[in-house]
Amino acid sequence: MTFPYEDYLRNEKLPLLWCPGCGDGIVLKAIIRAIHKLGWKKDDIAMVSGIGCSGRTPGYVDFNTLHTTHGRPVSFATGIKMVRPDKHVIVVSGDGDATAIGGNHFIHACRRNIDINLIVINNSIYGMTGGQFSPTTPIGINTSTTPMGNIDPAFDIGQLAIAAGATFVGRQTVAKGLMLSKMMEEGFAHNGMTVIDVIANCHTQYGRRNKLGDPIKLIKFLQDKAVPLRKAEKMKPGELEGKFVTGVLHKVEREEYTDAYERLIKEAKGQGGK
Amino acid sequence: MSRKVRLLSGNEVVAEAAIAAGCRFYAGYPITPSSEVAAVMAKELPGVGGRFIQMEDEIASMGAIIGASLAGVKSITATSGPGFSLKQEHIGFACITEIPCVIVNVMRGGPSTGLPTAPSQSDVMQAMWGTHGDHPVIALCPSYLREIFTETVRSFNLSEKYRTPVILLLDEITGHMNGRVEFPDIEELEIIDRKKPTVPPDQYYPYDTSFGDVPPLANFFDEGYRYHVTGLNHDKTGFPTINPELIQADEERMLRKISDNLDDIIKYEEMNLDDADIALVAYGSTARSARAAMDEARAKGIKVGLFRPITLWPFPEKGLLKVAEKVHTIIVPEMNLGQMILEVERIVKERAILKGIHQVDSRPISPERILKKIEEVTK
Numbered sequence: 001m002t003f004p005y006e007d008y009l010r011n012e013k014l015p016l017l018w019c020p021g022c023g024d025g026i027v028l029k030a031i032i033r034a035i036h037k038l039g040w041k042k043d044d045i046a047m048v049s050g051i052g053c054s055g056r057t058p059g060y061v062d063f064n065t066l067h068t069t070h071g072r073p074v075s076f077a078t079g080i081k082m083v084r085p086d087k088h089v090i091v092v093s094g095d096g097d098a099t100a101i102g103g104n105h106f107i108h109a110c111r112r113n114i115d116i117n118l119i120v121i122n123n124s125i126y127g128m129t130g131g132q133f134s135p136t137t138p139i140g141i142n143t144s145t146t147p148m149g150n151i152d153p154a155f156d157i158g159q160l161a162i163a164a165g166a167t168f169v170g171r172q173t174v175a176k177g178l179m180l181s182k183m184m185e186e187g188f189a190h191n192g193m194t195v196i197d198v199i200a201n202c203h204t205q206y207g208r209r210n211k212l213g214d215p216i217k218l219i220k221f222l223q224d225k226a227v228p229l230r231k232a233e234k235m236k237p238g239e240l241e242g243k244f245v246t247g248v249l250h251k252v253e254r255e256e257y258t259d260a261y262e263r264l265i266k267e268a269k270g271q272g273g274k
Numbered sequence: 275m276s277r278k279v280r281l282l283s284g285n286e287v288v289a290e291a292a293i294a295a296g297c298r299f300y301a302g303y304p305i306t307p308s309s310e311v312a313a314v315m316a317k318e319l320p321g322v323g324g325r326f327i328q329m330e331d332e333i334a335s336m337g338a339i340i341g342a343s344l345a346g347v348k349s350i351t352a353t354s355g356p357g358f359s360l361k362q363e364h365i366g367f368a369c370i371t372e373i374p375c376v377i378v379n380v381m382r383g384g385p386s387t388g389l390p391t392a393p394s395q396s397d398v399m400q401a402m403w404g405t406h407g408d409h410p411v412i413a414l415c416p417s418y419l420r421e422i423f424t425e426t427v428r429s430f431n432l433s434e435k436y437r438t439p440v441i442l443l444l445d446e447i448t449g450h451m452n453g454r455v456e457f458p459d460i461e462e463l464e465i466i467d468r469k470k471p472t473v474p475p476d477q478y479y480p481y482d483t484s485f486g487d488v489p490p491l492a493n494f495f496d497e498g499y500r501y502h503v504t505g506l507n508h509d510k511t512g513f514p515t516i517n518p519e520l521i522q523a524d525e526e527r528m529l530r531k532i533s534d535n536l537d538d539i540i541k542y543e544e545m546n547l548d549d550a551d552i553a554l555v556a557y558g559s560t561a562r563s564a565r566a567a568m569d570e571a572r573a574k575g576i577k578v579g580l581f582r583p584i585t586l587w588p589f590p591e592k593g594l595l596k597v598a599e600k601v602h603t604i605i606v607p608e609m610n611l612g613q614m615i616l617e618v619e620r621i622v623k624e625r626a627i628l629k630g631i632h633q634v635d636s637r638p639i640s641p642e643r644i645l646k647k648i649e650e651v652t653k
């Protein structure tokens with residue numbers, strides 16, 4: 001049986017504007033599969049994005065979609081979720097969008113533990129603006145603004161999210177589309193801030209500038225650095241140098257922000273609570 | 275609930291009036307001299323089923339109120355100087371996406387951190403031109419406590435009616451002045467809500483101008499009405515376009531939805547202008563000093579009148595022109611180094627002599643200083 005992607009897509013908007021072989025398309029498919037599995041109604045979903053290649057994702061899906069400003073989609077999503085806590089809110093962001101210009105919004109949404117599902121398509125570069133380095137570009141990598149190799153240390157988005165207070169944090173590569181989708185399903189169902197760090201290929205910018213210009217070659221290069229959590233737990237810290245851990249990195253229960261606010265409303269109206 | 279008369283500050287009146295206008299969401303970041311708006315909203319919103327959030331900065335606050343408004347809830351944020359600067363990118367987003375919202379700026383001295391606890395009127399040009407790109411703006415500037423109430427309600431009404439952000443300008447004096455406020459009868463307040471679509475979902479477009487220059491707005495999550503919103507220039511469907519004709523037409527329409535409705539949007543007060551030789555043009559708290567100066571001048575037999583714009587943008591051009599035809603001199607006192615006087619000059623041209631009083635020394639402009647200028651030009 002073929003999967004009914006077309007039920008969720010704005011089919012008239014195809015073909016996608018992303019470069020052939022771009023990881024963004026894999027993420028799009030994974031999101032749709034997760035939503036289908038969860039049985040969410042299209043009317044009940046808001047998908048919000050910032051600016052960048054990743055920011056174009058909402059344009060293709062038949063939900064309530066909002067393409068905002070660079071780095072700030074989480075702030076818009078917070079407003080939506082605050083007034084409609086009964087609805088599902090998904091944010092699709094890039095590594096620059098989420099952790100450079102939007103870093104402040106990112107950590108504070110995690111701290112609040114508001115039920116927003118944040119997918120960071122982490123290609124370790126600024127795709128849309130011509131391949132400048134981002135907060136997740138590894139040391140030594142060539143980009144248009146690091147012509148002699150990057151000297152800026154990188155963020156680990158997963159660790160950042162955990163430290164800031166997100167209650168569901170996962171990481172997967174675009175090489176593992178189905179596993180990514182399963183992880184999204186679990187993360188979307190989780191009541192609280194979900195952050196999924198999707199390690200993705202930008203062969204056009206990152207690849208071309210580092211002799212990895214072919215999408216398959218670059219995806220393989222990235223996948224070779226992935227260490228599943230179970231395996232990583234048995235490894236010594238030094239052995240993980242230059243690699244990254246995949247899987248559900250963190251999952252805990254803590255009161256969700258709009259649930260907490262609902263308590264205040266009940267209290268203020270004098271129903272229940274003290 | 276009998277709370278018809280209360281002792282409140284201007285900032286507190288803003289919050290009370292916002293709730294009366296149907297506002298149920300506040301997002302903001304603390305900054306003097308605007309913080310009392312947030313304090314009242316935090317206290318009162320949960321009791322009426324509304325929601326308050328203190329965000330991580332002003333950019334986020336502005337994003338949050340746009341998101342909440344798109345989800346169908348009237349929303350407001352309040353700030354001052356530095357915070358108003360930070361909000362500008364998202365004010366532009368609300369302009370181009372035509373999402374109603376209200377932004378309160380309690381003006382303080384600047385630039386930068388400037389004078390946090392001193393009054394100023396130096397953001398009146400920023401209110402018009404602060405965000406990049408061509409865009410329509412409505413900015414209101416009340417002078418009296420009761421008027422702060424009515425103009426706050428009007429801010430929501432205009433933003434809903436014209437699908438545009440509305441900027442409500444207070445200053446440290448109007449925001450912090452305390453007084454007895456007689457509330458209008460809430461039942462009798464005119465409350466305007468955004469026009470909702472009358473067509474079924476499959477015929478709905480968020481920027482469909484076949485219903486006029488202000489397209490009906492479905493809320494996010496309204497059954498079946500799923501649509502796309504972007505800060506890129508877009509066509510009637512809400513999706514990005516690079517079609518030059520469509521872009522030109524849409525940008526002109528956004529200006530036109532304001533410029534074709536000036537009589538509805540513009541409000542000003544005229545006092546003693548019928549026989550006046552000299553007109554004071556003053557707004558916000560400075561208009562209070564101007565009024566006192568006018569009374570003293572009149573007592574001395576000098577024929578002075580007051581023209582007080584309540585709507586600052588779009589500026590009451592027609593009204594001011596009539597004044598300029600009658601008087602020989604116009605005096606513009608304002609707490610900045612010459613901002614609104616530029617707009618007055620553009621309108622008045624050679625019709626009258628123009629004099630400014632521009633004070634930015636942290637103190638309000640006194641009636642005495644205005645009176646002195648009146649006497650100077652009388653000689």
Ligand SMILES: Cc1ncc(C[n+]2csc(CCOP(=O)(O)OP(=O)(O)O)c2C)c(N)n1
Pocket residue numbers: 051052053054055069070093094095096097098121123125126127128129134
């Ligand atoms: C305020 C602001 N600054 C800069 C830009 C220019 N800009 C657009 S996208 C982008 C970076 C995108 O990189 P990333 O977020 O990693 O997403 P990608 O394109 O790789 O998906 C930048 C800097 C902008 N649109 N707005």
